[in-house]
Amino acid sequence: MGSTGALEVEExxxxCLALLSTATERDWDGVRAGRLEWSCRRTAEHIASDLISYAGQLAGRAQHAYLPFDIALDDGTDNSGVLEVIGATGALLSATVxxxxxxxxxxxxxPFRSANREGFAAMGTAEVLVHTHDIAEGLGLTYQPARELAEFVLTRIFPHIRPGADPWRTLLWATGRGNLPGRAPVTGWRWHNNLVLPTERLTLEGVHPAAAADLVNGGDGGFEWIPGxxxxxxxxxxxxxxxxxxxxxxxxxFGVFALVRQEDGRAIGGMGFHSVPDEEGRTEVGYDLVEGARGQGYATEALRALTGWALARDDVHTVLATVEHDNLASQAVVSRVGFKQAGEDDEGLIYELGG
Structure with missing residues (x-):
C-alpha cells in the first residue's frame, strides 16, 4: 500500500490554504460556517486545534486520555495568521505520522479507544476537508478537494459507509453535510478507527477496506509478513x-483481523468473521496461518481472544467454525478453545462455542 497518511494530510x-487564502480580507468572525453554529473564524481555529491535538496524541503515545494542552492564537492574529497556523500544525501532524x-x-x-498513525492521519484529513467545506460554504466559495483525499478518509475511518460514485459527496453525506440519492439524511455520525485486540504474543489488528482491497489485488495490506x-x-x-x-x-x-507478532511486528496470518451476527446472535469465524507460524499455538491464542471478545457482546450468543474433515490440526485448535462439534456437512465439521 505504501501510504502512511502523511501525504494526504499535507495535500x-x-x-485548504489555497482556497481560504483568496478570502483573508473577508469578515470571518461575523459569518457562520455552513451548517455549523461556529463562525468561519472559529472553525478555522478548530482545524488548527485538531491537527496539533492529533500530532500530540501520536507523538506523546497518550494511552488513557487526551493530553492536557490546547492551542491559543495571539490576540490580534488576522485571518492570514490563522492560515499560517493551520499550515504549521498540519506539517507537525504529517511529520509525526x-x-x-x-x-x-x-x-x-x-470508538475503540485508540488509533494508529493511519487513523490519526485520516482523522486529521477529515477535519481539514469537512471544515474547509464549512468555511467555504459560509463565505460563498466553491471547494472541491481531490477525489483521492475523500476516498482515503472513507476507507480508513468510515468503513461502515457504503461507497458511492463520488467519494467527496459521499463523505459530505456521511458527516451530515449533504444529500445522496436513495440514502436518508444523516443526523448523527461518528467515524470508526480499527479495533485492536492484544494477546500474550499477538495483536489482532482490524483490517480497513483499503487494506482489504490491497490484499485482494495481491498486495500486503500495509503489513510486513513473514515469508510465505x-x-x-x-x-x-x-x-x-x-x-x-x-x-x-x-x-x-466483524471483519478481518491480521495476526501480528508483538516481538517483531510481522503478520503471520488472518482471522475474522464471515458476517455480522444473525437474528439469533450467531456468527462464524475462520482463520489461517502462514506455514512458518503453524504449530506454535498462535491460532489457539488468537481464536480464544477473538471469540472471547465476541461472546462478551450482547449481540453474539454463538460462534461457529467449520473445519475440513481432514484438517486435524485445526480441529484441535477449536477444541482447545472450547468449541464442541455440532454437526457436519459437505464442507466439513461444524463446531459451536456458546456464551
Whole structure:
C-alpha cells in the first residue's frame, strides 16, 4: 500500500490554504460556517486545534486520555495568521505520522479507544476537508478537494459507509453535510478507527477496506509478513470483506483481523468473521496461518481472544467454525478453545462455542 497518511494530510492542508487564502480580507468572525453554529473564524481555529491535538496524541503515545494542552492564537492574529497556523500544525501532524512506527497506537475515544498513525492521519484529513467545506460554504466559495483525499478518509475511518460514485459527496453525506440519492439524511455520525485486540504474543489488528482491497489485488495490506504470507485464506477473507463493504453491509468489528507478532511486528496470518451476527446472535469465524507460524499455538491464542471478545457482546450468543474433515490440526485448535462439534456437512465439521 505504501501510504502512511502523511501525504494526504499535507495535500488536504494545501487545498485548504489555497482556497481560504483568496478570502483573508473577508469578515470571518461575523459569518457562520455552513451548517455549523461556529463562525468561519472559529472553525478555522478548530482545524488548527485538531491537527496539533492529533500530532500530540501520536507523538506523546497518550494511552488513557487526551493530553492536557490546547492551542491559543495571539490576540490580534488576522485571518492570514490563522492560515499560517493551520499550515504549521498540519506539517507537525504529517511529520509525526511519517516518523511513528506502524504498530504504535495512541488514545482516541472513537470508538475503540485508540488509533494508529493511519487513523490519526485520516482523522486529521477529515477535519481539514469537512471544515474547509464549512468555511467555504459560509463565505460563498466553491471547494472541491481531490477525489483521492475523500476516498482515503472513507476507507480508513468510515468503513461502515457504503461507497458511492463520488467519494467527496459521499463523505459530505456521511458527516451530515449533504444529500445522496436513495440514502436518508444523516443526523448523527461518528467515524470508526480499527479495533485492536492484544494477546500474550499477538495483536489482532482490524483490517480497513483499503487494506482489504490491497490484499485482494495481491498486495500486503500495509503489513510486513513473514515469508510465505499472506496465505490464500486471508486474501479470500479480504475478498468477502470487500464485497460486504461495497454493499454497505460491512461492520468493522466483524471483519478481518491480521495476526501480528508483538516481538517483531510481522503478520503471520488472518482471522475474522464471515458476517455480522444473525437474528439469533450467531456468527462464524475462520482463520489461517502462514506455514512458518503453524504449530506454535498462535491460532489457539488468537481464536480464544477473538471469540472471547465476541461472546462478551450482547449481540453474539454463538460462534461457529467449520473445519475440513481432514484438517486435524485445526480441529484441535477449536477444541482447545472450547468449541464442541455440532454437526457436519459437505464442507466439513461444524463446531459451536456458546456464551
Amino acid at each position: 488536504a492542508v494545501a487545498s 511519517r516518523t511513528t512506527p506502524r504498530e504504535v497506537r495512541a488514545f482516541h475515544p472513537l 504470507g499472506p496465505f490464500q485464506g486471508t486474501r479470500e477473507a479480504a475478498t468477502f470483506m470487500t464485497k460486504a463493504y461495497q454493499a454497505g453491509l460491512h461492520r468493522p468489528e
